[in-house]
Amino acid sequence: MSKTTAQVADQVAEKIETLILDGVLSVGQRLPSERRLTEKLAVSRSGLREGLKLLRARGIIRTEQGKGSYVAPLLNGPSSPLMHLFSDHPRTLYDLLEVRALLEGESARLAAMRATDADMIMIRRRYVEWAEAHKGGKALKPQEHARLDHAFHLAVCEASHNPVLVQTLQSLTDLMISSVFASVNNLYHRPAAMCQINKQHASLFDAVINKDPEKAQRAAVEHIHSIRDSLYEIEAEEQRLIRASMRLNGW
Numbered sequence: 634m635s636k637t638t639a640q641v642a643d644q645v646a647e648k649i650e651t652l653i654l655d656g657v658l659s660v661g662q663r664l665p666s667e668r669r670l671t672e673k674l675a676v677s678r679s680g681l682r683e684g685l686k687l688l689r690a691r692g693i694i695r696t697e698q699g700k701g702s703y704v705a706p707l708l709n710g711p712s713s714p715l716m717h718l719f720s721d722h723p724r725t726l727y728d729l730l731e732v733r734a735l736l737e738g739e740s741a742r743l744a745a746m747r748a749t750d751a752d753m754i755m756i757r758r759r760y761v762e763w764a765e766a767h768k769g770g771k772a773l774k775p776q777e778h779a780r781l782d783h784a785f786h787l788a789v790c791e792a793s794h795n796p797v798l799v800q801t802l803q804s805l806t807d808l809m810i811s812s813v814f815a816s817v818n819n820l821y822h823r824p825a826a827m828c829q830i831n832k833q834h835a836s837l838f839d840a841v842i843n844k845d846p847e848k849a850q851r852a853a854v855e856h857i858h859s860i861r862d863s864l865y866e867i868e869a870e871e872q873r874l875i876r877a878s879m880r881l882n883g884w
Contacts, residue, residue, distance in 0.1 A: 666701075737790065
């Protein structure tokens with residue numbers, strides 16, 4: 634490989650890595666075609682292929698025969714033993730909610746400070762999609778509630794323009810969806826809880842759109858803490874019902 638081709642390969646790898654770090658290309662996303670990439674990156678096809686070879690060697694992308702190249706999980710993903718333990722033990726839900734409060738609080742604060750016009754469009758779009766889905770008592774499946782909820786929070790996080798923060802949250806996507814699913818599955822059929830979640834999402838949206846960092850951080854943290862407290866109360870209520878049933882049946 635000539636020195637020129639080597640330099641082009643390094644440049645290609647660096648540009649694609651930057652796109653991944655900035656969240657333009659996300660984990661699991663298929664890379665554009667070779668033709669599209671050569672046009673976008675303004676490089677030769679041979680230079681592109683050598684750059685992709687570098688990324689494969691670093692474990693940053695993976696290629697499937699006949700299907701193309703994809704962004705590989707950067708932090709071992711949900712298949713790692715640690716992620717398996719977390720997902721298989723419900724008690725870690727509250728640990729995850731603590732992490733969500735920390736990460737999403739900071740991402741909301743940074744989003745209110747750094748969001749571009751394009752970011753604001755995406756945040757607004759995801760918020761409207763979520764809000765529209767809950768108008769008029771529409772009956773949505775819990776999985777759809779969770780997907781819309783998570784998409785809104787992810788849009789806020791991406792507007793933080795902190796690549797490490799974005800990648801950390803993306804690596805926890807499956808676990809985050811699990812925590813959101815647990816929330817909506819237990820809370821959305823309760824009118825009072827649903828009303829509270831609506832208000833909290835509105836507060837977070839307004840704070841970010843109005844570029845109020847402290848209010849955005851507070852809204853994000855209060856939202857997660859409210860979910861945690863509500864789930865604690867549901868668990869306590871279930872335990873009370875179990876004890877009452879046991880007494881009724883002569884235990």
